[in-house]
Amino acid sequence: MTYQKNKRVICSEKKMSIKTCEVIIPAQVVDQKTYIVLGVARSGTSMIAGCLRELGIFMGEIVADNHEDPVFFSDDVEILKRIILERNNKYDNWGWKVPKTMFHIENLLPFIRNPHFIIVTRDPFDIANSMMKREAMPFDLAIQHIFMVYKHLQQFVEKCLAPLMFVSYNRVIADKEAFICELTSFIGSENLSKEQLNQLRNFIGGNYRSTSLDKMQLASLAKAKTDQMNLNLINQIQQKSIRVLSRCRDEISTIEKLQEEIATKQLTINYKSLYRWEEGLQRIPELKNLIELLYQKILDKLSYKDITTTEEFRKQCETLLTDIILVRYTGNRLLYELNKKQ
Incomplete structure (x- = not known):
């Protein structure tokens, strides 16, 4: 089954009941792309990174309980530049997700090959509640942090000239099929198999989900008890x-x-x-x-x-x-x- 056939099935079944994504600057038709997922921590950036993994895009080494690429935790631009150039040589299509990347992304742009940005948004109240549960952060501090990050995102969007798409986490949860159609359209996936479609559907959810590759690692960890x-x-x-x-x-x-x-x-x-x-x-x-x-x-x-x-x-x-x-x-x-x- 080809990607085009799958795309028609997805869109026709749901009739695009709601729009989950908004493309501000269309994707480029090129063979090599770098996908950078931006957004507030706890806003659904892991969900997007995981979906890209399921579509075969390298998003860093797999870590069983997080889709962040740990090598991008550094704030040293020279270190990040070296990593980006190494990945460019190794992969045609790759990317990463680390929320704080947003604070130095402009310094990295000269080294990123054909950047394609995916910015994730979510109800700030939901993000703050998630931060309270996962990071023990007081609600008022969480809200303050969220809007500080959104301000930086606004400034970035005003200057961005690269392909750019916004994703609503809340809408994705409400309509997985519409999201799959819109995401695969933006990244230009082809020859999407039934298995890949099912893996995407199974991955998207309200809580952290393991990708199909993560599950293999988790299965190994469970087996390790013996x-x-x-x-x-x-x-x-x-x-x-x-x-x-x-x-x-x-x-x-x-x-x-x-x-x-x-x-x-x-x-x-x-x-x-x-x-x-x-x-x-x-x-x-x-x-x-x-x-x-x-x-x-x-x-x-x-x-x-x-x-x-x-x-x-x-x-x-x-x-x-x-x-x-x-x-x-x-x-x-x-x-x-x-x-x-x-």
């Missing part, structure tokens, strides 16, 4: 722990920069976020020590004796990252309040 010394899986989990700890260090650096910037402002007790910020800063030495302690466990090989030990260590690293991110959010909130009153 094979605690599966070295391949131990290595995969361990590498994720290392990436998480690396991001912990990056977040600490961001907090220290925030601290320097806030120190230049005039502070009074009237700022609601001041107490939470100062309380968070008091924890920084402890959090930094924890990072180094966990790194030392990796060096001493105390974190990967077997599958269970390695997985528990990974969860410990994830918890530490959540704690550090919460401190950064309080700093972002305080800085926003300070700048607003100046």
Whole structure:
């Protein structure tokens, strides 16, 4: 079955009852493309990245519980430039999804081959609730962060000259078939099989879903309960722990920069976020020590004796990252309040 036939079936069955996507700048008819998924964290960017994976587009190494490409966590443009050029040489069509990419995307544009942007939107109330559940972020801080990100997205869209499509997460959930039709039209997929269509349908959902490739990895992890010394899986989990700890260090650096910037402002007790910020800063030495302690466990090989030990260590690293991110959010909130009153 060809893609065109599948496309007619999808569109005719649903009669395009609602529109899930809006193409601002049409896609290019070229053989090589780079897809960059942008949006607020918890807005559905993982869903889009996962759909692109299902369509055979390389979106970074598979991580069982996240569709972000960890190599793009860095803020160093030179490092990102090298990664982009390496991927260009290795893949005709590839992409990545890391929400904070938006803050330095303009510096990366000269190195991206035929960029195609997909921006995901979602009801801010829903995003904030998701942040509360997944990241323990207070609702008011989440809302503030969401609109700060949307402001940056607005500025990017005003300047963007590359192919650009907006996706409504809420509408996608309401009409999967319309979305599949519109997404495949934008990326120009051909020869879409019934299996691929079913994989897309099964992946799209209200909560995190594993892609068909993820499920293979998860199945291996489940099987590992009877094979605690599966070295391949131990290595995969361990590498994720290392990436998480690396991001912990990056977040600490961001907090220290925030601290320097806030120190230049005039502070009074009237700022609601001041107490939470100062309380968070008091924890920084402890959090930094924890990072180094966990790194030392990796060096001493105390974190990967077997599958269970390695997985528990990974969860410990994830918890530490959540704690550090919460401190950064309080700093972002305080800085926003300070700048607003100046």
